Amino acid sequence: MQADMQKVKPEHLKRDAYLYIRQSTPRQVLENAESGKRQYALRQRAIALGWPAERIIVIDNDQGQSGSSAVDREGFQTLVAEVGVGHAGLVIGLEVSRLARKSSDWYHLLEICAFTDTLILDEDGLYDPAHFNDRLLLGLKGTMSEVELHVMQARMRGGLLSKAQRGELQLPLPVGLLYETQGQVILDPDQQVQQSIRTLFQSFRRLGTAGAVVKAFRDAKLLFPHRPRGGPQNGELLWVKLSITQVPSCMGALAYAGHCKVFSRSEYPRRSGTPYCLMHIPATSRGMNTRKTSDDFRKMRTLSVPSVARARLAKVPRCCKV
Secondary structure, eight states, X not given: OHHHHHHOOHHHHTSEEEEEOOOSSHXXXXXXXXXXXXXXXXXXXXXXXXXXXXXXXXXXXXXXXXXXXXXXXXXHHXXXXXXHTTOEEEEEOSSHHHHOSSHHHXXXXXXXXXXXXXXXXXXXXXXXXXXXXXXXXXXXXHHHHHHHHHHHHHHHHHHHHHHHHTTOOOOOOOTTEEEOTTSOEEEOSOHHHHHHHHHHHHHHHXXXXXXXXXXXXXXXXXXXXXXXXXXXXXXXXXXXXXXXXXXXHHHTOGGGGTOXXXXXXXXXXXXXXXXXXXXXXXXXXXXXXXXXXXXXXXXXXXXXXXXXXXXXXXXXXXXXXX
């Protein structure tokens, strides 16, 4: 504690202390209450270093968000901005992973803290990013935090791929297809649901556009099946007016043609190598649509997108195709 007090200067105490609080998911916020208490308790550490309680600003509006990126974390962006304009004398976080799990975000904060002479406090101690030894230790902590995230993601992804290789990974299915108790994909036993989907396919082949299909359904006063994912009506069969977005979603779904595959990362456009199919759902749904019709629609949809947008879409990684 005495060594920490030597790093705190009067000019630091003239500025505010910012306590950043974050947990990665809403479930952690609800269930891991002790972690939240530990983070809020760090206010006492700042008070012990000389900051009055009214000068300690708590930033906790990033609760339930991942630290893997700063893009959608308004609280972290506010913290960086306050440090950058010289309003912060101290940045507080339970550990580096609370502040950032991405090295570029972490080192950006370190650079600004060093430039504005802002201290950083975590559960282990107080650091001055302007001093080489402290900066080295903070850099190592940031690297370890990012590696920890990579290991956790690799472990979870490995579990999913292992289930896919055994044919036990259940991907979300489009309306009209269900999983039976043994995990096999079957047609929805409701004949009205099957007939509605077949009517959509037949209408599109005859009319050629999604807008025309929607108009035909509304002129005939036909409703379309829908099973919400999540919420109080999760999985329930509802009948709704056919929307313009539902038509391309159904026409492009390979599952209706009896294909549902999970590919490895080698499928990504920016990577080389032959795609490695990890799972193939048996063709239980043949007769609702054909693979050729689905592929032709996807090609037509791609050609209708401007070239600049197509180039951007090609860079978006996809973990699965349905």
